[in-house]
Amino acid sequence: METTFSAIKADVGSVAGHHVVPEELEESAISVLEEAKGKDIFDYFVTHCGDDLELIITHDKGEDSEEVYEIAWNAFLKATEKAKELGLYGAGQDLLSDAFSGNIKGMGPGIAEMEFKERKSNPVFTFMMDKTEPGAFNLPMYKIFADPFNTAGLVLDPNMHSGFVFEVWDIKESKKINFYCPNDLYDMLALIGAKSRYVIKRVYPKEDNPKATSQEPAAVISTEKLSHIAGEYVGKDDPVAVVRGQSGLPAAGEILEPFTHPELVSGWMKGSHNGPLMPVPVEDATPTRFDGPPRAICLGFQVKDGMLIGPVDSFADPAFDKTREKAHQVSDYMRAHGPFEPHRLPEEEMEYTTLPDVMEKINHRFEDMD
Ligand code: F6R
Ligand code: MG
Ligand code: MG
Incomplete structure (x- = not known):
């Protein structure tokens, strides 16, 4: 079905x-x-x-x-x-x-x-993030579907050996491009490292993956750009993603493994700061320190005849404790920069925040230099 x-x-x-x-x-x-x-x-x-x-x-x-x-x-x-x-x-x-x-x-x-x-068994993971933006999924999705140091199946599982197709959106120009990995890996990384503009939208198994049912994504990420829609800062577009796993797709543990690295993402206070992404159980999705640091939660379900079995609160595992500890250390380090970059976002990305209003206030005081 x-x-x-x-x-x-x-x-x-x-x-x-x-x-x-x-x-x-x-x-x-x-x-x-x-x-x-x-x-x-x-x-x-x-x-x-x-x-x-x-x-x-x-x-x-x-x-x-x-x-x-x-x-x-x-x-x-x-x-x-x-x-x-x-x-x-x-x-x-x-x-x-x-x-x-x-x-x-x-x-x-x-x-x-x-x-x-639906296959015989359907593990589906829902990732939800707060105080960050859709590009925060670029690094974990790359690792899950293209990095053999993360996903053993890319090397060991003949079903996955041919790799995956990444649909990447340029959210500034409203254009999209498909990358066929591993062949296109370096070209793709040239773009998706700029995560505020190039965002992974979907990942598909390659057609020569014998378990692929054509054009069914293995992963999909929300890319709505709230500030562009509203024309002014109305909060970050805290993203969600859905990832299917097992038998021909990455295993549950391969899907969760990238989150052991508390990557620096943009968001946090006033959507204007870089900070570490901290994976937490749902009960700890309470971003209060400087309105953060940014959080990720994950719920693992089994889907059977359309019904949801579970969920398991995936990041409740104490195996993520060390990641959280590292995120605390990175938070202290980044916070010590106060309003200085790279804690504060670069100027271009402040465009949709309240900073332009401040600039307008002081603009008339600028003088030409001789
Ligand atoms: C970040 C976020 C908060 C607010 C901050 C100021 O995504 O939601 O950090 O930006 O609390 O909020 P306002 O402007 O509503 O007072
Ligand atoms: Mg939010
Ligand atoms: Mg809010």
Whole structure:
């Protein structure tokens, strides 16, 4: 059977400041999804990462389904009502429009979804990040699907030996390009290292991977660029990603392994700082230190006949303790730079923050030099 797995997120308010989605908001979203379960959708799971409300929905409507998007929109709307009632900070922040117009894309929420033919067993991982941007997935996705030092299967598993195809988006120019790895590896790295502009959107098994069912992605990442949509700074586009694993695809452990490196990502305070990405269990997705440091959570499900079995809170494993400790050390080191680069983002990336307003204020005081 064909199942669609959709991870949809929005920041519709949190306690205190931009920190954590309270239970009441999750309950509001659940009440809408519960109503749809067994009718328009197969199953759902609601969670949060920091100030982002996360909806995981399974259904048979395919990608870009107006019906499913409307259900998600209504869930966010109901949570927004609750957030307003409780006077929460940033209530309704990511819902950039008052009315649903048929497609949730471009309206604020972030989406990662894929349709796939269910196999005998279907492990699916949902990654959710707060206080960072979609390009934060570039490094881990590269490692999972292209780095044999991370993914033993690229060397050892004949099904994976031919490599993977990466669909990369230039989010500034609205263009896309496919890279066939390992052949195109160096060309791809030349681009995706610039992670604020070139973003991995999907990864596919190569057609000569005998386990590939053509054009079914192994991974998909949300790339909505909230600040571009709204035309001003309205928070970072805290991203989500969905990754399928096992039998011909990377194993669960290969999918999680890249997160043992607390890579530097942009986001953190006012979406304007570089900081370490810290993998945490859901209960520790509470970015309060300088509104951070940026967090990643991961929930591992089995999907069977469209139903969600689990989840396992993947980063609850103490094997990630050392990564967290390293992230604390990197946080101290980066924070010591205060408003100086490279803790603060480079000037071009400050364009969509409140910095231009400050520049405008002092602009008239500049004089020409002789
Ligand atoms: C970062 C984030 C927070 C806010 C900061 C200021 O993504 O959400 O760091 O940018 O708390 O928030 P405002 O401008 O709403 O006072
Ligand atoms: Mg917020
Ligand atoms: Mg957020």
